[in-house]
Amino acid sequence: MPVNLTAPDASKLLPVAGVRIGVAEAGVRKPGRKDVTVFLLDEGASVAGVFTQNRFCAAPVQVCRERLQAGLPIRALVVNTGNANAGTGEDGLKRARATCDALAALLKIRPEQVLPFSTGVIMEPLPVERIAAGLPAAIADAQPGHWARAAEGIMTTDTVPKAFSAKTTVGGAEITVTGISKGAGMIRPNMATMLGFMATDARVDPAVMRQLALELAEGSFNRVTVDGDTSTNDSFVVIATNKAAHAPVTALDSADGQALKAAMLDVARQLAQAIVRDGEGATKFITLRIEGGRTAEECRRVAYAIAHSPLVKTAFFASDPNLGRILAAVGYAGIDDLDQTKIDLHLDDVHVAVQGGRNPAYREEDGQRVMKQAEITVRVSLGRGSAADTVWTCDLSHEYVSINADYRS
Numbered sequence: 541m542p543v544n545l546t547a548p549d550a551s552k553l554l555p556v557a558g559v560r561i562g563v564a565e566a567g568v569r570k571p572g573r574k575d576v577t578v579f580l581l582d583e584g585a586s587v588a589g590v591f592t593q594n595r596f597c598a599a600p601v602q603v604c605r606e607r608l609q610a611g612l613p614i615r616a617l618v619v620n621t622g623n624a625n626a627g628t629g630e631d632g633l634k635r636a637r638a639t640c641d642a643l644a645a646l647l648k649i650r651p652e653q654v655l656p657f658s659t660g661v662i663m664e665p666l667p668v669e670r671i672a673a674g675l676p677a678a679i680a681d682a683q684p685g686h687w688a689r690a691a692e693g694i695m696t697t698d699t700v701p702k703a704f705s706a707k708t709t710v711g712g713a714e715i716t717v718t719g720i721s722k723g724a725g726m727i728r729p730n731m732a733t734m735l736g737f738m739a740t741d742a743r744v745d746p747a748v749m750r751q752l753a754l755e756l757a758e759g760s761f762n763r764v765t766v767d768g769d770t771s772t773n774d775s776f777v778v779i780a781t782n783k784a785a786h787a788p789v790t791a792l793d794s795a796d797g798q799a800l801k802a803a804m805l806d807v808a809r810q811l812a813q814a815i816v817r818d819g820e821g822a823t824k825f826i827t828l829r830i831e832g833g834r835t836a837e838e839c840r841r842v843a844y845a846i847a848h849s850p851l852v853k854t855a856f857f858a859s860d861p862n863l864g865r866i867l868a869a870v871g872y873a874g875i876d877d878l879d880q881t882k883i884d885l886h887l888d889d890v891h892v893a894v895q896g897g898r899n900p901a902y903r904e905e906d907g908q909r910v911m912k913q914a915e916i917t918v919r920v921s922l923g924r925g926s927a928a929d930t931v932w933t934c935d936l937s938h939e940y941v942s943i944n945a946d947y948r949s
Contacts, residue, residue: 543825543914543934545817547700550688554705554716556739558582558781562682563693566674568667569622569660574693576674578643579617579737580682585781587614587655588749590757592774598626599636599666600656601773607652615653617777618643619694619735620660620671621722626772627663635666642672646679659696659722659735659773691720694735697943698724702814708803710796711786715742717803721811724766724820736761736776736811742800743788744780751792753778755801760808764932766819767940768848778804816932821939824856827917827932832882834925838875842920843931845873853936856916861907863892870920882923888916 560580568575581587589608591601607614618639625632640654647654658666681689691701705718723734744752757776782788789797817825828846830839846852846869855862863885870883885893890906893899910916 542700542818543822545700545814548688548691548703550685552705553685553687553703554707554718555684555687556716556718556781557684557741557783558585559739559779560682560684561686561690562678562680563686563689564674564678564681566620566670568620568670574689575621576671576678577619577690577693578675578678578682579690579779580647580679581615581779582781582783583613583615585614585779586744586746586749587777587779588753589655589775589777590753592771594770594772594774596627596772598624598658598773599628599632600625600658601775602633603636603640604655604657604775607655610652612650612652614655615649616643616647617655617657617737618671618675619657620666621694621696622660623658623664623666624660624662624773625658625666628665632666635668638668639666639671642668643675646675655777657735657773657775659694662772687718687720690737691722694720694722696722696724697820698722698818700818702811702818704807704810706803706807708799710742710784710789710800713784713786715740715784715786715800715803717807719807719811721815723815724818734761734771734774734815736808737779738777738804738807738811739779739781740800740804741781741783743782743784743786744800745788745790748789748792748797749778749780752801752804755792756804756808759805760812763930764812764816765844765847766816766822766934767936768844813932816934819934820943821937821941822934823914823937824935825915825932826856826934827915827930829917829919829928829930830922831919831928832921832923832925833927833929836927836929839922839927839929840931841875842870842873842922843929845869846918846920847931847933850936853933856911856935857937859908859911861887861904861911863887863907866918866920867893875922879923884921884923886919887911888913
């Protein structure tokens with residue numbers, strides 16, 4: 541069961557003017573499940589994306605990068621689950637493009653105006669014929685209010701769909717932000733298997749879109765990890781339909797730019813944290829706050845060392861306050877001149893270690909109390925400077941092993 545996460549209420553997900561979404565059952569891998577989703581964008585929309593840094597990236601990632609770089613206006617996205625179209629070579633590129641060709645023909649737009657996305661099993665041929673056969677039904681299903689259906693339609697091992705909305709004011713006009721994400725395992729979106737799609741009706745200068753996507757990813761999806769594996773398919777797409785009644789946002793450091801980014805970052809963080817809450821087999825949601833670093837980068841390095849330690853993660857699953865494992869992870873994070881006598885460790889409100897050693901006032905029962913909670917904050921002070929950063933992760937359970945052992949069954 542996910543950690544303090546429930547399925548979204550479809551009635552609370554806000555339509556975004558200029559976006560219609562349709563979902564179909566195409567039998568990509570298994571019959572009777574939503575597995576093809578299309579996003580149809582009105583003319584005038586601006587689109588930017590951030591993608592996996594895994595060099596063994598999937599065919600759809602390669603096609604998306606090419607098409608966004610080419611600069612043609614994007615009019616549609618097509619997403620399939622059940623097959624990642626990764627590790628498929630030149631044939632995979634042909635199949636990704638063929639999927640776009642099929643949708644473009646139905647919409648009477650250029651194939652280069654369609655972006656493809658896939659998620660699922662690696663190294664299997666993409667069943668283009670099934671996807672193409674499902675596209676007419678997806679198009680017929682397209683409605684502005686189908687965000688909840690889309691959140692279901694992009695799931696793989698997720699146990700609940702993930703979707704959030706927000707409203708704010710930009711330039712005196714009300715604007716809407718809505719997004720969906722999927723992912724539960726193979727999660728360390730080092731961007732940038734996770735997918736995220738976010739749309740707003742705000743007016744955003746196309747020259748700002750790439751930077752907006754990068755900053756949103758950096759503050760959300762690049763701060764979560766389930767198991768440390770960077771997927772071949774990680775993609776985060778930001779859409780601005782430019783329908784709202786305000787002057788275009790031309791700079792993110794302007795008052796309007798900051799208001800827009802704050803609303804979008806709030807939704808992006810909820811989507812990213814939902815992936816961790818629904819991590820494969822997760823029973824705990826863990827916030828890792830590293831303070832007192834010389835740089836934010838070294839704080840993140842320490843946070844990820846803790847987050848990726850199997851010993852730490854299994855201790856959290858067992859509710860075992862074996863907290864020396866956290867200090868050990870701090871020590872091997874790669875800070876060569878780290879002074880262990882300046883390290884402090886807190887577990888929620890419990891002061892565990894002071895100046896690199898066990899706090900004389902620390903009691904095992906206090907650590908046990910916190911470790912039994914579903915949500916836990918670990919705070920480490922490095923005593924080196926004023927930089928800080930935060931990463932969100934989960935525990936590692938028996939169920940994670942079972943899910944991934946049976947993934948292709």
